[in-house]
Amino acid sequence: MRTSLKKLVAIASDKNNFTSISDYLDFCGRFLEFAARGLQAVIISQNESQYCFYQYKNDGHFNVTRPINSHLMYDAAGSRVIKSGFLKTLRQARDIPVDDAKSRQLIRNSIYTLQQSIGAALDALPAGKSNNARKINGDLFERLIRLLVVELGVDCESGVIRAPVVVDGEELFRMSYQHDLIIRFQGGVKAIGSVKTSSKDRLDKIFMDKFLYNRLAETDIPHIAVFLNDVQRKKTRQENNFGVSATFLPGHFKGYTVKLNPLDGVYYCDIRPNMRTDSILKSHIHTIDHLFCTDLWSFQQ
DNA sequence: ACTACGCCCCGCGAATACCC
């Protein structure tokens, strides 16, 4: 029995329904089963054709979803691959070599599909509820990444760290930092991370956070950032003509990297083409499988 | 016309301040 869109939206709207990886897997499977038959249309992006948009029927107010990268998003048949293979592969992440493209693609695409299933479902909410959807989607992505790190046996949580601001040997006040990822090995904080579904105009803050936090705390803790993607829907002159536009700011990223401090790992599920071609970008930005397969373990000592 | 960028909007929820 296929889950109704109304039911899917209700599930996705309540964060209590996502407390374990299996909750995400289950929801994803149900959403893709629905999408296989329940959509009004799949609209192809006019400028980057690997992107598409799902359009709902009247049960979803004929809303058009966020852009979905068809090279990364599994369909209903593919969702069975996630269920059978994703966790098994993820648990072996540390031993997956760089050239095992198949395993790495499975990790990357599974994370993307798990999250976009939630995002796309929330896009069915009526207009006035869209901000609600934005908040929930971001929170659930943070939670998913944490759950995946924990699944690998690594201590990871979110929380507030209060850094003392000291002038002339006297603590004037404390500055609160809310971190999405606090990664510990043997009890010690070894990396701090930021998780966002897109960098948008909040990219600068991540660089600033590393700079100021390490300065205040007088440490040199690595800071990483995890992003789902950096595209948004673009509406064109003609109605019903959809495209995507990039929200990543390469000038800012490179400026902060070169002149302030580079981040210690930046990971995307849906990486932009310029992150593979620009020499500065490609040396600092990688696909998300690199975090789980390689970089996470380098923070240990 | 397109890209890069700056900025605003609305709303959520945790933390904090306030009040009885």
Next chain:
DNA sequence: GGGTATTCGCGGGGCGTAGT
């Protein structure tokens, strides 16, 4: 001390503008 109001930081869509 416990409950309520307010503050604060954040998430994500989208628009305006300047430069090319």
